[in-house]
Amino acid sequence: MADRFAAGARVRTVHHDPTHHTRLPRYARGKRGVVIEPEGRHPLADVSAQGRGDAPVEQVYAVRFAARELWGEGEHGVVLDLWESHLEPEGD
Amino acid sequence: MSGTHADALISRQVRGLEALLEERGVVAGAALDEALDAFLAGSSPLNGARVVARAWTDPEFKERLLADGTSAVAELGYAAGGVQPQRLRVVENTAHTHNVIVCTLCSCYPVRLLGPSPSWYKSEAYRSRVVREPRAVLAEFGFAVPLDTEITVWDSSAETRYMVLPRRPSGTESLPERALTDLITRNALIGTAPQ
Numbered sequence: 001m002a003d004r005f006a007a008g009a010r011v012r013t014v015h016h017d018p019t020h021h022t023r024l025p026r027y028a029r030g031k032r033g034v035v036i037e038p039e040g041r042h043p044l045a046d047v048s049a050q051g052r053g054d055a056p057v058e059q060v061y062a063v064r065f066a067a068r069e070l071w072g073e074g075e076h077g078v079v080l081d082l083w084e085s086h087l088e089p090e091g092d
Numbered sequence: 093m094s095g096t097h098a099d100a101l102i103s104r105q106v107r108g109l110e111a112l113l114e115e116r117g118v119v120a121g122a123a124l125d126e127a128l129d130a131f132l133a134g135s136s137p138l139n140g141a142r143v144v145a146r147a148w149t150d151p152e153f154k155e156r157l158l159a160d161g162t163s164a165v166a167e168l169g170y171a172a173g174g175v176q177p178q179r180l181r182v183v184e185n186t187a188h189t190h191n192v193i194v195c196t197l198c199s200c201y202p203v204r205l206l207g208p209s210p211s212w213y214k215s216e217a218y219r220s221r222v223v224r225e226p227r228a229v230l231a232e233f234g235f236a237v238p239l240d241t242e243i244t245v246w247d248s249s250a251e252t253r254y255m256v257l258p259r260r261p262s263g264t265e266s267l268p269e270r271a272l273t274d275l276i277t278r279n280a281l282i283g284t285a286p287q
Contacts, residue, residue: 025196074224078223078244079245
């Protein structure tokens with residue numbers, strides 16, 4: 001399966017709030033970032049952490065966020081590893 | 093040991109699980125301790141320091157290290173990861189950029205290269221604050237990052253571990269690789285110190 005996002009792609013994280021474990025931290029939900037690079041395919045931890053054996057294997061991406069986007073202030077950047085399920089193309 | 097209630101609870105749970113695994117014959121009595129001892133015996137910040145000193149003195153190694161940390165550290169005999177394969181990504185500090193590592197969700201950390209993680213790395217204060225105000229947190233470590241230096245915080249995961257490649261201090265051009273390793277601290281490999 002081809003990767004959904006290439007390096008440089010502008011993405012937005014989904015705005016979910018599941019009752020179970022998720023690898024998308026609360027501080028980075030519904031935020032805009034830029035894909036740095038794909039990091040390799042892994043079972044989606046949000047599903048496998050529930051003890052289920054049917055976790056989809058997805059590409060994990062390093063995504064860079066500006067501090068201002070995350071916190072409304074700050075000049076630094078934050079890079080997170082996020083699964084394809086956590087990301088949408090920006091503007092969708 | 094901090095002896096807090098939470099630690100005691102986790103210890104009891106781990107011991108319970110261990111006892112169950114032994115009772116059902118999944119692991120032999122001492123096997124678990126032996127495996128843990130072997131893993132920790134091979135884990136030290138000296139490993140990370142050796143990787144950095146090699147990168148400072150061998151430009152081709154440095155290039156390979158930044159392109160694919162996992163296979164570059166394997167050249168020096170260091171396998172990344174424990175129970176599952178882990179990717180190692182090495183992030184380089186430059187004259188105008190500084191990198192610092194955290195795991196906001198838990199405490200992911202490259203144990204093999206940096207040794208057991210310091211308690212502050214696992215503390216809620218470090219995990220929640222360094223992503224929001226890294227300059228202030230680093231200042232509390234006694235590390236004043238120049239104002240024109242851009243800081244990047246890397247939030248680790250179970251799939252990828254990060255290590256910082258610090259800048260080589262000026263005036264060390266004549267030092268051999270072995271002497272350079274003595275200059276590199278664990279905190280520099282996390283990004284909370286310059287070297």
